Amino acid sequence: MAEPTSNKAFPVSWDQFHRDARALAWRLAEKGPFEAIVCITRGGLVPAAIICRELGLRLIETVCVASYHDYKNQSELKVLKDVAPSIKAIGDGKGRGVLVVDDLTDTGKTARVVREMLPNAHFATVYAKPAGVPTVDTFITEVSQDTWIYFPWDMGLAYVEPIAKDHKG
Template identity: 60%
Template sequence: MTDQLPHEKGFHVSWDQLHRDARALAWRLDGKGPENGDWRALVAITRGGMAPAMIIARELDIRTVDTISIKSYDHQTQGAAQVTKAPDMDLIGDGHGVLVIDDLVDTGRTLEVVRKLLPKAHIATVYAKPKSRDLVQTYVTEVSQDTWIFFPWDLALQYVEPYRGR
């Protein structure tokens, strides 16, 4: 058996699947907010958290939506996480009643930065890897640490050879 590159053990997520999984995450979060079951605001972690956050905000009727931008990846290489755009801290405060949404927790570097900035926020991701799943309070699907998730915004439709060749 040959060693696989990180992208060779891939989990391909279609727009349809992402929509279903984001709605499943919304169902898990429904009624769980500290404001009589409601969430005061939602913060999407850009860029991956924006699509699921849009779906969750719609499903849970959350009208106050902001973003936080944290850069830690350069293509498929992860480095130190740094905030490049913070949410409106006057509005978001320490995170009490705030739902933070991302597509995936992988190494946890991004969420560690978010947790320091918003210590009372509820962090939820659509997908979680074992190394850092304890950094999120709610997620939908766990994938193995060595799986690379291909999100629909990263893909183009094209023919793929079957596993057994022609």
């Protein structure tokens, strides 16, 4: 997905992201128990760390899927690292008892690829766009499809133009 031309931006601070990830952990506590967590890198690393702490999970795995190769345009998905066989063997051998975490589901393409690996896992994201909502089981905040989320690890402090360009004052 190309960065939207509508200039709809949803900047997320570290504090807000931490609160949202903890809120996700609260919701997930009722959905478990989970034996392991798989975070989709790189975006899933930060919420997975928070959720692991909150839910007391110690078995942590990554699945590495690249979709944004230049940070703005989504292109062909590439699985760089699959889930370890020991994780796939948990529960029913299809992911039951495994929690998969990412920061965002945008189009749902990444979630669909990972769901093929772990079809019975519980998928959770902090944020979701309408096209991606059907691919996850639990999320905290939905934003419109044409909104670009700026995560705290992608930002620095800088001046931001007012929404109204003719703003006086």
